[in-house]
Amino acid sequence: MYDIDKIRGDFPILSREVNGKPLVYLDNGASAQKPQVVIDAVTRGYAEEYANVHRGLHFLSNLATEKYEAVRGITARFLGAKDEDEIVFTSGTTEGINLVSYAWAAPRLEAGDEIILSVAEHHANIVPWHFLRERQGVVLKWVDLTSEDEIDPQAVLDAITPKTKLIALTHMSNVLGTVVDVKSVVDGAREKGVPVLVDGSQASVHMPVNVDEIGADFYAITGHKLYGPSGSGAIHIKKSRMAEMRPFLGGGDMIRDVGRDVVTYNDPPMKFEAGTPGIVQQIGMGAALEYMMGLGMEKVAAHERRLRDYARDRLNGLNWLNVQGKSSGKGAIFSFTLEGAAHAHDISTVLDKKGVAVRAGHHCAQPLMDHLGVTATCRASFGLYNTEAEVDALVDALELCHELFA
Numbered sequence: 001m002y003d004i005d006k007i008r009g010d011f012p013i014l015s016r017e018v019n020g021k022p023l024v025y026l027d028n029g030a031s032a033q034k035p036q037v038v039i040d041a042v043t044r045g046y047a048e049e050y051a052n053v054h055r056g057l058h059f060l061s062n063l064a065t066e067k068y069e070a071v072r073g074i075t076a077r078f079l080g081a082k083d084e085d086e087i088v089f090t091s092g093t094t095e096g097i098n099l100v101s102y103a104w105a106a107p108r109l110e111a112g113d114e115i116i117l118s119v120a121e122h123h124a125n126i127v128p129w130h131f132l133r134e135r136q137g138v139v140l141k142w143v144d145l146t147s148e149d150e151i152d153p154q155a156v157l158d159a160i161t162p163k164t165k166l167i168a169l170t171h172m173s174n175v176l177g178t179v180v181d182v183k184s185v186v187d188g189a190r191e192k193g194v195p196v197l198v199d200g201s202q203a204s205v206h207m208p209v210n211v212d213e214i215g216a217d218f219y220a221i222t223g224h225k226l227y228g229p230s231g232s233g234a235i236h237i238k239k240s241r242m243a244e245m246r247p248f249l250g251g252g253d254m255i256r257d258v259g260r261d262v263v264t265y266n267d268p269p270m271k272f273e274a275g276t277p278g279i280v281q282q283i284g285m286g287a288a289l290e291y292m293m294g295l296g297m298e299k300v301a302a303h304e305r306r307l308r309d310y311a312r313d314r315l316n317g318l319n320w321l322n323v324q325g326k327s328s329g330k331g332a333i334f335s336f337t338l339e340g341a342a343h344a345h346d347i348s349t350v351l352d353k354k355g356v357a358v359r360a361g362h363h364c365a366q367p368l369m370d371h372l373g374v375t376a377t378c379r380a381s382f383g384l385y386n387t388e389a390e391v392d393a394l395v396d397a398l399e400l401c402h403e404l405f406a
């Protein structure tokens, strides 16, 4: 049973008011709110268990290291990875993808080599590849969406040429909620010897993910969308790919020995984690992932499917609202514009006055905005604590927008 009242009670911020109205938080795609267990883990981490990790032989350093390293196993379990040494901690997906760009792709890709991307990627899965285009002459090949606004795995595979060195694809669009069948891409790409990086920032929040089953070479997640602290995250990297990677950031922890003329590196995953990490942030992410596993990701996904269906029916009932994206296989993320002149920012300002928090803008997905023929949208993105009553609150606030701007 999915006890939504109890779950909402786990998130202290949800009981506050905004502009004199109960908060309706529908900006989960940008960042999610934190349950008390995460807040407690962070507080305890600083109040009772804090010291630097991997360094000292004193009690607190050992305790902090134990707590911090335990998160590697929790993250592996959350992602369905058998080997926790394939989990590299990052500050979020952006760092995870940049790690792959600098440490794996940059040393091996040459001018004319190709990276396949979809137009639905977040800038975090575009700009690190643009760096390689600018600096090394790598060619970016773009896969368009189908007429249903989906990414067809076959279209991705059809774009492969002998020059293709990597496919970098989102698992779920942060703008449309469209879910991509990344397993079919990975299966097809493997036959052609092409590695695949999956941006799991959104999918990992809303559905069970098993990276071993998907089989991607790289799978990146970000803690703050997973109800954990900002500055936390991880990337699952297959051991065989880790062996091909040179270090990214240099400094403490990632080395074995440093001399005047020589340096040797730690074994992965430590080889890719330089300097003092986000100790308490990662411990908080561990608490968040345990919380989600405690609820059950299947149950979370079922709850969000119900919300999606309800929201879709209600939003489609507003004939002056342009809901973007035709895909039916999607998560509970809705982007829309209002017929007439109202800008997305104006709509979000009016919604905010009603206590409804949504995002407005290009959502760090400008190639997708181009595809949709808009410069900005409003986005309502739902999470595991949202309710059908909150969908109603959104619709009521949108009706007010319509009255004001029509």
Ligand code: PLP
Pocket (backbone or CB within 6 Å): 029, 030, 091, 092, 093, 094, 095, 122, 124, 125, 170, 172, 173, 174, 199, 201, 202, 222, 223, 224, 364
């Ligand atoms: N990829 C997608 C699909 C996202 O939605 C986001 C965050 O908005 C990112 C990547 C970047 O994540 P972060 O900013 O946490 O590194």
